[in-house]
Amino acid sequence: MFVIFGATGHAGRLTATRLREAGLPVRAVVRRADQAKELKATGCEIAFADLMDLASVTKAIEGAQAVQMICPVPSGHADPEHAMHTMIDVAAQALRANPPQHVLAISDYGAELDMNTGITRLFHYLERQLSASVPRLTLLRSAEHMQNWSRAIPVALATGMLPGLHHPLTKRFPSVAAQDVGALAATLLREGPPVTATRIVSIEAMVRVSPMDVARVIQQEAGREIVARELPRNQWFSVLTRGGLSAKHANLIVDLYDAHNAGHIDIEANVTGRRFGTTALADVLAPLVRQAVLDAQ
Template sequence: MHIILGATGHVGSALAQALLERSEPVTVVTRDAHKAEALRTKGAHVAQVDVFDTHALHQVFRGGKRVFVLNPPAPPSSDTVAEEHRSVRAIVSALEGCKLEKIVAESAYGAQPGEGIGDLSVLYDLEQALAAGPVPFSALRAAYYMSNWDTALETARKEGKVHSMFPADFTLPMVAPHDLGQYAAKLMLGPAESSGPHHVEGPERYSPGDVARAFSEALGKPVEVVETPREQLEQAFGKLGFSDAAAKSYAAMARATMDQHYEPASKPVRGTISLRDYIGRLVNKTSG
């Protein structure tokens, strides 16, 4: 049995569907069983459990052989780093004593030790905790999610604008959640041995300018990038409803991404879905 955390999100659902298509037994873990109904109809078992309920989560893990760990993002109105460290501790605690064959965890490009860099350090700490355990472990380091641009559709459609925390010409690795799910399935089904980290990105690298051009093509109208000045990142996140702590954290991650130019030590895995295709499908899905 494959146990999947975060199965109602972009990546987790793509992984669950990839495994179900291979007739693999899957249990999806979610706080809201209604959100997993589509996966249930495809044959998945659904466990309605909050990750902070360590005992209940431990019982679910005990019923599986392989586990996919995705640390749930904290509400942006909270102190996201504190909350996400708390969920990491809860998940790692729930895994203790489980006789598993393998653990695969979703991480991020640039995951690293440190303070004040948000998810980059939270996910590094998750990697380290799982690698220190007795179960074979693989880290899947994902590039910047193309789905992070989903919220730009509204302003692109209504105003012809894509708001970006990065400069218009700043190129970075991006990846479609579907491609992440497909590679995660490969890891889940692979040998019960530690490996990685495995870096996954799209067919090529893209900039916010490329995002605007993709929306322009899909919508059939001009779309431009509106850059947020570097010194105004905290204020910009605050206007989106982020707490002061979360705004500071996300701004630090954006600056680290721009400044560090992180490159994988080994050749990354390339997905098949281009940014143009991803945004074209997004627009088509929401049309009419």
């Protein structure tokens, strides 16, 4: 049995789908009954769990041959760092008590760094806790997801300006489509446990992008001028909190982009398991732009 946490997300859903297409048994872990319909239609067994509840996580992994663990940053939480630490601790405790043959964790570029990298330091904690909890672990470090630009698209369409926290705007950075992460995760799970205790695999798209590239794609799809603009560093916190994030969440993002702009967040130099996604930026952004246009009408 392959147990997939985060099965309703872009990556987790693709992992579950690919494993089912291969005829493998999948238990998709969701939080609510309304999230289960499409997954059940593919033949997935459904388990309900709250990542902060040890009993439900323990029950979800019963009888698992392999587990894919995704601990999402809880965007609506007043203290997302504390909440994510709790989720990670719960997962580690459940996996220690009943370790499967293989655990694959979706992690982040820069997770190897023991320094203040904002959100990425949460994935450093994830890697550390799981490495000490399971006998065979694959860390799938993902570049920034292209889907993250969905939050900025409505602003760009309304104002003609795409605000950028990546400085300078011309700097190209690694990104990847979430579905490519999910597809690779399915492949790695099918390959089985690593030979060594921990295997590190990275994934990014074949072409690195800049905020100017993102603005160009939005402009082409929307049919109106969109210009990328550096959001001044002293405005980041206020813009993020006005957008609905808690102060602690905003600080995590500020610290993350400070680390990005300082050149700290990239593929780890000694990673040998480097993979590349095949989905282009335009393939991800075009439907997001079309939906944002419809929503604005």
